[in-house]
């Protein structure tokens with residue numbers, strides 16, 4: 478018996494629209510592939526054998542349920558009951574493995590032999606390569622040539638896990654171009670499955686990723702019930718890059734208006750400096766990677782390079798669900814800049830003995846920006862661990 482519930486609680490229609498956002502803006506040849514994924518997903522998400530296998534891997538391979546930890550010193554500092562959802566303790570160090578396992582199992586059930594993935598900093602590439610090794614699937618990861626040069630440890634991890642890393646030279650040779658290359662490779666290869674890394678892209682990917690990541694908030698409900706006898710918090714706070722850890726942390730609370738949902742974008746060097754990744758705060762509605770959503774754009778309408786100290790938030794768009802929730806006031810959108818995220822990371826390390834990922838540090842940085850009541854129950858989604866960011870943290874320690 479699968480204990481998780483993957484029922485659809487999203488404000489999405491059958492064409493993948495969240496209000497005016499979402500949909501599927503793709504070339505004709507991709508439609509066949511997406512239709513096939515959509516059909517398989519609708520079938521297997523109700524298939525007990527599939528769900529049992531997914532749950533077994535989440536528990537015994539990824540290490541779920543991840544703990545919900547009451548951070549006493551942070552609680553004292555900010556004047557509320559602050560709990561950390563410890564996604565940093567998952568295998569491979571972040572929430573990304575939840576979705577990678579779900580999609581990998583789906584690929585397997587569909588009879589695919591090969592996984593195609595894109596990666597920026599390499600975190601999703603590593604999760605995809607991990608699952609491909611586990612499930613005996615071939616794995617090809619597209620990565621901008623610039624990123625390949627910058628992210629050698631993750632490139633080597635992917636290779637050790639048996640994946641092939643394909644450097645992409647087009648454009649500015651970063652994530653944006655890697656996504657395009659991965660999609661083209663998928664069109665050309667019937668035996669491949671596109672294992673997307675966040676709640677972005679054309680329908681049905683944003684919905685599938687959100688539903689697989691929903692295990693996060695499902696567990697939070699159970700854990701709070703046990704800890705405090707109440708199954709909903711006053712606040713859930715999560716960082717947003719593409720929006721998948723936020724989707725998972727918000728999921729089972731989206732329709733519970735008593736729970737305040739806070740999404741934290743990376744402001745990079747600051748809102749208004751032209752160097753940020755704050756797609757909701759500074760972006761406009763446009764189409765990016767097959768989905769109508771909030772996008773950072775130049776004056777001529779072309780997609781603008783995003784910047785953040787955190788590679789996982791450095792994306793010029795945001796999934797359609799997050800655009801919708803923000804536009805309708807269901808989420809409060811805050812920003813944290815590079816410096817605020819760094820300070821929050823060092824504070825957590827010193828106060829609670831946890832070195833967080835830089836992405837997660839943006840969520841932590843929002844704590845000082847909210848006015849809490851003393852008995853407020855606050856859940857911060859600690860999306861990942863900071864090992865991968867030690868280079869950046871070391872640089873900051875030397876400069877200080």
Ligand SMILES: *Cc1c(COP(=O)(O)O)cnc(C)c1O
Nearest residue numbers: 675718719720721722789836861
């Ligand atoms: C990739 C990543 C993110 C950002 O991606 P989302 O899809 O927005 O969750 C956040 N935290 C960590 C640790 C990541 O690796």
